[in-house]
Amino acid sequence: MPAILQPRLLQLPTKILGKQCVLRPYRSGDGRAKFEAVNEDLADLSYWMAWPERHRSVEDSENYAREMAGKWITRDALILGVFSLDEKTLLGGCGFHGFDWTVPSLEIGWYLRKSARGQGIATEAVSLCCTLAFDHMKVNRVWGSCDALNTRSAKLFERIGFAREAHLRGERRDHRGNVRDSFVYGMLARDWASQRDAT
Numbered sequence: 001m002p003a004i005l006q007p008r009l010l011q012l013p014t015k016i017l018g019k020q021c022v023l024r025p026y027r028s029g030d031g032r033a034k035f036e037a038v039n040e041d042l043a044d045l046s047y048w049m050a051w052p053e054r055h056r057s058v059e060d061s062e063n064y065a066r067e068m069a070g071k072w073i074t075r076d077a078l079i080l081g082v083f084s085l086d087e088k089t090l091l092g093g094c095g096f097h098g099f100d101w102t103v104p105s106l107e108i109g110w111y112l113r114k115s116a117r118g119q120g121i122a123t124e125a126v127s128l129c130c131t132l133a134f135d136h137m138k139v140n141r142v143w144g145s146c147d148a149l150n151t152r153s154a155k156l157f158e159r160i161g162f163a164r165e166a167h168l169r170g171e172r173r174d175h176r177g178n179v180r181d182s183f184v185y186g187m188l189a190r191d192w193a194s195q196r197d198a199t
Helices: 030-040 041-049 056-073 121-136 153-159 187-199
Strands: 022-025 076-082 090-100 103-111 141-147 163-173 179-188
Touching: 022 056, 022 121, 030 056, 030 076, 030 090, 030 153, 030 187, 041 076, 041 153, 056 076, 056 163, 076 103, 076 121, 090 179, 103 121, 121 141, 121 187, 153 163
Parallel strands: 103 141
Antiparallel strands: 022 076, 076 090, 090 103, 141 179, 163 179
16 A cells, blocks of 8 residues: 555545444534533543543543544544434544554544444444445455453453554553553454455
């Protein structure tokens, strides 16, 4: 795969339709939906990640939505809302950050509100993001990491076809001050293509 020399010129879809959800960039006015999704079970999301604590008001979440809308345009972050098919409910978020356009390589992340879990929505959303990365953007690698105790995220990576590439022991301190292990997962374009051809 060639390097992506001018990522801001990438032509990307403004909406990705799945069977259970729609992925689209955040836009002005999405703050209330974001706030409601994050705060449905703030304690659960906050156990694994620090960022939910920054959504203490609708205004906080609206600020985030507008920031991500701007970063989508400049390709400084490619974060998508995961919406219900009618786009009335924000189910979660999924997208890319940590770019290395010379490879090109993208780091993936996601979350899902509690009421949307256990229905295959996260699996579909992450798969749609991989389609965006490999089929539309023509990247060479998508990777991500999760806490070694976050079995739900680890299983999702594996269900989609990511390979566990590393178990990093005691490699970080979480937002509560605890030293934690991380799993690193990766998928290459050739893995994605062979997996798609096999189905």
